Amino acid sequence: MKKIIFSVLSLCFVGISCSTGQKIIDTKLSLSDKKSTKELVVFYEKLTHLTEKGILFGHQDDLAYGVNWKCEAGRSDVKEVAGDYPAVYGWDLGGLENKSANNLDGIPFDKMRQYIKEAHQRGGVITLSWHINNPLTGKDAWDTTPKSLASVLPSGEKHEKYKAWLDEGIQFIKTLKDRDGKPIPMLFRPYHELTGNWFWWCRNNGSPEEFKSLWRFTLDYFQKKGIHNLIYVYNTSDFKTKEEFLEYYPGANYADILSFDKYQYTDPLKDNSFVEDCQKQFKIMNEIAQEQHKMMAFAETGYEAIPFDKWWTHTLMKAIGNYKISYVLVWRNHGWQEKEKKMHYYAPFKGQLSEKDFVEFYNLERILFEKDVAGEKRYKK
Structure with a gap:
């Protein structure tokens, strides 16, 4: 039984006093899109308030497939282990630029639309990423042909082509509406892991x-085209200094949440570098977030196949430490990869080694799943 009850939260929005008469959070927080929908403003305020209460847990592609299953109504590996859906659902738009019926991981976009609407109706939070193809070569997002980034800028040779690609994403986002026909408030994390060197938009390119x-x-283009229901998440991978984090930063007026991605690759019983590096990066990012009045997130993380049975409570929680972050999201549960001849998943399923520890993680007061936030009616004021 989760200990946190949020029934009173609907009375306590940003800038509104509770019975104590005390303001809940910093009212300097504001959205970069000054034409944000009323629903997005309320969503942002409540998301900020939830950050004061705990960390939302997220999972990529949670409803679409899991280990040994695909497109089964109501299924979720996370729910089958913890008895609850994740609070945050990650989806990727890769494939829209080519007018594909499915995204780059094989999810039909019509199904994705359905899953997004279902999760939103239950109270879940939606976050979108986009492994958009290389516009210069037409190859995938991992093609780092030189000058690819420059080619899409207003003076670049692929600028018009790129705008047409963006239009495909915009068109899809405009179909994501609630039962009242209003745009669903969502997070959008474009050009993720920009401090890496593996995508065409990364710092090496x-x-x-x-x-x-x-x-x-x-x-600006999204907003010009009428998209005003997105919270923009600025996302890096590794960085060692404040200056490095901010080197490519577009400015406080063009970002709403600061985040980074980092995965576990070594045995945590023999190597504590994952925890140590995360703590260093959170310390730097927290300083910037406080200066700029931004929320923070651990936008992608995980340990492939989770071979350590206490990874959730012993490693992940230590990696986050005492920092207040909005959400943490682990990557997808693809299952068996024939080409690589290995299992590829980041959340436990029934019978998986870390199942018991994940339930303990679920029961932590500080970790929030869908049931913890669903009753809050976060999209209405």
């Missing part, structure tokens, strides 16, 4: 000014 121009153009 463009100058800081070129990346900032790309980011600002994209957000």
Whole structure:
């Protein structure tokens, strides 16, 4: 039985006093899109309030498939282990640019739309990423052909093509509406892991000014096209200093949440570097977040196949430490990968080694799943 009850939260929005007469959170927080829908503003306020209460747990592609199953109504590996859906659902738009019926991981976009609407109706939070193909070569997002980033800027040779690609994403986002026909408030994390070197938009493939121009153009273009229901998540991978985190940062007026991605690759019983590195990065990011009045998130993480039975309570929680973050999301449960001849999943399923520890993780007061937030009616004021 979870200990946290949020029935009173509907009375306690940002800038509104509770019975104590005390303000709940910093009212300097504001959205970068000044034309945000009323529903997005309320969603942002309540999401910020929830950050004061705990950390929302998320899972990529949670409803679409799991280990040894695919597209079965109501199924979720997370729910089958913990008895509850995740609070945050991650989805990727890769494939829309080519007018594909399925995304890059094989999820039909019509099914994705259905899952997003279902999760939203239950009170879940939606976050979108986009492994958009390389516009210069037409190859996938991992093609780092030089000058690919520059090619999509307003003066670039692929600028018009890129706008057409963005239009496909915009068109899909406009179909994501609630039962009242209003746009669903969501998080959007474009050009993720930008401090890496594996995507065409990463730092090895463009100058800081070129990346900032790309980011600002994209957000401005979305808003020009009538998209006002997105919270924008700025996302890096590794960084060692405050200056490195901010080198490609487009500015406080073009981001709402600060985040990074980091995965466990070594045995945590022999190597504590994952925890140590996360703590260092959270310390740096927290300083920036406080200065700029931003929320923080651990936008992607995980330990493939989770071979350590206490990873959730012993490793992940230590990696986050005492920092207040909005959400933590683990990657997808693909299952068996024939090409690589190995299992690929990041959340436990029934019978998996870390199942018991995941239930303990679920029961932590600080960790929030869908039931913890669903009764809050976060999208209405």
